[in-house]
Amino acid sequence: MTLPIDVTLQLPEPRTPDPHDAPAIRWGVLAPGGIAHAFADAVAVGTASSVVAVGSRSKERAQDFAEEFGIGRAHGSYEDLVADPDVDAVYVASPHSEHRDHALLAIEAGKPVLVEKAFTRSAAEAREVLAAAESRGLLVMEAMWSRFLPHYDVVRHVVEAGLLGDLVAVYADHGQHLYPDGPARLSQPELAGGALLDLGVYPVSFADVVLGAPASVTAVATLTDLGVDASSTITVTGAGGGHGVLTCTMAAATPCAAVVAGTEARLELSSTFYTPGSSIRLVNRAGDVVDERDGGLPDDVRGFSYEAAEFARCLTAGERESALMPHAATLRVMETMDEVRRQTGVVYPGE
Secondary structure, three states, rough: OOOOOOHHHHOOOOOOOOOHHHHOOOEEEEEEOOOHHHHHHHHHHOOOOOEEEEEOOHHHHHHHHHHHHHOOEEEEHHHHHHHHOOOOOOEEOOOOHHHHHHHHHHHOOOEEEEOOOOOOOHHHHHHHHHHHHHOOOEEEEEOOOHHOOOHHHHHHHHHOOOOOOOOEEEEEEEEEOOOOOOOOOOOOHOOOOOHHHHHHHHHHHHHHHHHHHHHEEEEEEEEOOOOOEEEEEEEEEEEOOOOEEEEEEEEOOOOOOEEEEOOOOEEEEEEOOOOOOOOOOEEEEEOOEEEEEEOOOOOOOOOOHHHHHHHHHHHHHHOOOOOOHHHHHHHHHHHHHHHHHHHOOOOOOOO
């Protein structure tokens, strides 16, 4: 394919290290659900680390997971997992409603912890986890896997370099047909269900990468009969004046694309923008595609490999947070989603 030539605009190469080059650590997986399967596979295939233990409230489930991934120890309780002396770090893969308690359990046992996104149900819970980790001098990181991928580094680099000019607008959507016939947890307020924490966290976190802390947040939503959001639409305004329009739904499949538009050029991320399969196009003011990069990863790397490798690097270096997913960004995303829920009337039991 021949692209129009524009010598002033070019996509930079990603600065993302090969995840195989990160130091090896020993992982313990807390809650062997679907996302834990993806993580265990990514660690085994794409990093030098290993999963050495798994914990579940069901000994049988833990044993099945351990057998599938060749893991040495299967614990029938989360308490036994975090107490395992051979575990260097704990990966929390339970539902959102349990993240706070399970992260604190690991921290109290002296274990660094990687917590699946959304980090917690609320910013208040996030602050509690971060404060506990700080008091123990432990690394804690949100497993927002997209922020560690090579193509997100390209986005960051383009924005930092000012190639787009002044940022004007960010668009991102994430919709999957998961309701009413999908996982039951998405319908249940007690499990922090709904589209926002499961799907909306992706466009909200993407806008945070590009725009930083929002100066304003507005939102509307369509709620289910149990009071969680089936669909939410969010607008944010960055400190520099750029606007973000972010949507999520569990009632329909949407393109799951993203655009970052500036006064001089725009970036277009294809479906699905938050995965390594997304391609990136750089488009100039005249509408010409001046550079393009296809998505995809090598066969010996998985998307989750990058977050696991970053955690291993930070842990080995004695760091308490990652520069790619700093605690301040985790709090900003949680605060934004708190405000969305406040405006749309979504309340979880116990709040």
